[in-house]
Amino acid sequence: MKQAAWGCARERRRILLLRFFKRRLVVAGCLITLLMVILAVLAPLIAPYDIYAIDVAGKLRPPDGEHIFGTDHLGRDIFSRVLFATGISLRVGISSALVTFVCGLLLGLLAGYVRFLDNPIMRVCESLMAIPPILMAIALVAVIGPSVGNVTAALSVVYTPAVARIARASTLAIRETNYIEAVHALGAGKARVILRHILPNAISPVIVQATHICAAAITIEASLSFLGVGVPEPAPSLGSMLFEAKSYIYNSWWMTLYPALFTILNVLGINLFGDGLRDVLDPLSN
Numbered sequence: 001m002k003q004a005a006w007g008c009a010r011e012r013r014r015i016l017l018l019r020f021f022k023r024r025l026v027v028a029g030c031l032i033t034l035l036m037v038i039l040a041v042l043a044p045l046i047a048p049y050d051i052y053a054i055d056v057a058g059k060l061r062p063p064d065g066e067h068i069f070g071t072d073h074l075g076r077d078i079f080s081r082v083l084f085a086t087g088i089s090l091r092v093g094i095s096s097a098l099v100t101f102v103c104g105l106l107l108g109l110l111a112g113y114v115r116f117l118d119n120p121i122m123r124v125c126e127s128l129m130a131i132p133p134i135l136m137a138i139a140l141v142a143v144i145g146p147s148v149g150n151v152t153a154a155l156s157v158v159y160t161p162a163v164a165r166i167a168r169a170s171t172l173a174i175r176e177t178n179y180i181e182a183v184h185a186l187g188a189g190k191a192r193v194i195l196r197h198i199l200p201n202a203i204s205p206v207i208v209q210a211t212h213i214c215a216a217a218i219t220i221e222a223s224l225s226f227l228g229v230g231v232p233e234p235a236p237s238l239g240s241m242l243f244e245a246k247s248y249i250y251n252s253w254w255m256t257l258y259p260a261l262f263t264i265l266n267v268l269g270i271n272l273f274g275d276g277l278r279d280v281l282d283p284l285s286n
Contacts, residue, residue, distance in 0.1 A: 021276075023275075023276065023279065025272050025275070026272055026273070026275060026276030026279070028269075028272060029268070029269045029270070029271065029272020029273040029275070029276065030269075030272075030273055030276070031269075032265055032268060032269030032272070033266075033269035033270055033273050035265075035269075036086055036090060036262070036265060036266055036269060037090060039083055039086060040083065040084075040086045040087035040090050040091075041087070043080075043083035043084050043086070043087050046083065047077075047079070047080035047083050047084065048077060048079065048080060049067075049076075049077035049079075049080045050080070051076065051077070051080050051081045051084050051236055052076070052234055053075075053076060053077075054074045054075055054076060055071070055074075055075030055076070056074065056075050057075065058071055058075040059071055059072070059073055059074060059075040060072070060073060060248065060251075060252045060255075061075075062252075062254060063254055067079065069082060069254060069258045070252070070254035070255070072241075072244060072245070072252075072255055073244065073247075073248060073252075073255070078241075078254065078255065078258055078259075079258070081236040081241060082236075082238070082241070082258050082259060082262050084235075084236050085236040085237050085238045085241060085259065085262070086238070086262050086266065088148060088221075088231055088235065088236070088237055089218045089221055089222065089237070089238055089263070089266055090218070090266065091148065091152075092148060092151055092152050092155065092217055092218065092221045092231075093214040093215065093217040093218040093221070093266070093270070094214055095152045095156075096152050096155040096156050096159065096213065096214065096217035097210045097211065097213050097214035097217065098210075099152070099153075099156040099160075100155075100156050100159045100160050100163050100210060100213050101163060101206060101207070101210040101213075103156065103160045103163075103164075104159075104160045104161070104162070104163025104164040104166075104167055104206065105163065105164075105167045105199075105202075105203065105206050107121055107125070107160065107164040107167070107168075108163065108164040108165065108166065108167020108168040108169075108170070108171060108202075108206070109167055109168075109171050109194055109198065109199065109202065111164065111167075111168045111171070112167065112168040112169070112170070112171025112172045112175060112198075112202075113171055113175055113190070113193070113194055113198060114190070118168070121164065121168075122164075122165070122168065124161075125160075125161035125164050125165060126161070128157070128158075128160075128161045129161045129162065129165075133158045133159070133216070133220060134220060134223055134224075136154075136157070136158045137151075137154045137155060137158050137220050137224060138224065138227070138229055140153075140154035140157060140158070141154050141224060141229045141230070142229060146224075146229050146230060146231065146232045147231070147232060148231055148235075151221055151224060151230055151231065155217045155220055155221070158220070159213045159216065159217065162209065162213070163206055163209055163210065163213070166205050166206055166209050167202055167205075167206050170201070170202035170205055170206070171198055171202050174197075174198050174201050174202055175198065179197070180193065180197060180198070183197055207277060208274055208277050208278045211270055211271075211273060211274030211277055212270075212271060212274050214270050215266070215267045215270040215271045215274070218263070218266050218267055218270070219263070219267055221237070221239065222237070222238050222239035222242070222263050223239060224239065225237035225238070225239030225240040225243070226239035226240065226242055226243045227239075227243075228240075228243070238259045238260075238262060238263045239259075239263075241255070241259040242256060242259050242260060242263075245259065
């Protein structure tokens with residue numbers, strides 16, 4: 001029996017992998033995301049220059065053999081700064097997605113299963129969702145102060161309600177099924193029902209949503225840094241690099257191109273990866 005079950009599990013994993021990699025765009029998204037992660041992790045080793053080193057004599061140099069992405073208005077190497085800024089963006093995005101996933105899933109399970117908690121939890125979530133994400137993030141960061149950790153915390157507060165709503169909807173649908181009623185009839189407690197029977201079946205759409213939140217958090221972090229309320233100087237951020245480049249966009253195009261390109265690649269890769277997860281985890285998808 002154990003060997004047969006192991007064989008079925010292995011076959012199911014094979015089918016899921018085939019479904020995941022059958023779409024070329026999904027494979028491209030995985031490769032883009034993997035490349036961005038590798039560049040961010042290895043940034044201290046492959047960055048050719050100190051990201052804080054100022055060389056006024058070499059400012060606004062176009063891309064060449066010495067500075068492959070050129071230099072900015074202070075003579076700093078753009079390639080080195082983009083690598084470290086990508087690491088900060090991915091750190092904020094992944095951390096926000098993880099915190100949002102855990103908190104939103106917990107709130108959604110409680111709201112969907114414990115009836116007297118449903119109304120207060122969802123009313124608070126709906127109140128938070130009524131505020132545009134960028135405005136909410138700006139307000140929170142303005143209160144608690146700009147830093148990588150505070151930006152992550154603010155984005156977690158912004159996106160947790162959306163995850164909670166998805167988890168609640170899945171929990172409500174699962175709670176009314178016959179097998180949950182059978183588990184109750186056998187005398188299982190609420191904690192066991194939630195953890196052993198509802199959570200495994202409600203977690204798939206939450207995982208997919210978390211990947212898209214990761215991409216959205218990267219975009220919002222860049223927006224906050226562009227507005228001056230995100231990652232504080234002198235730490236490099238893709239958003240702050242774009243802000244610095246706006247005054248030189250006509251005569252120093254490279255200052256705008258490369259931070260924008262890496263922001264696009266981060267968001268594009270994660271969104272394509274999320275689409276692949278949706279196809280794997282949703283049995284009704286094509």
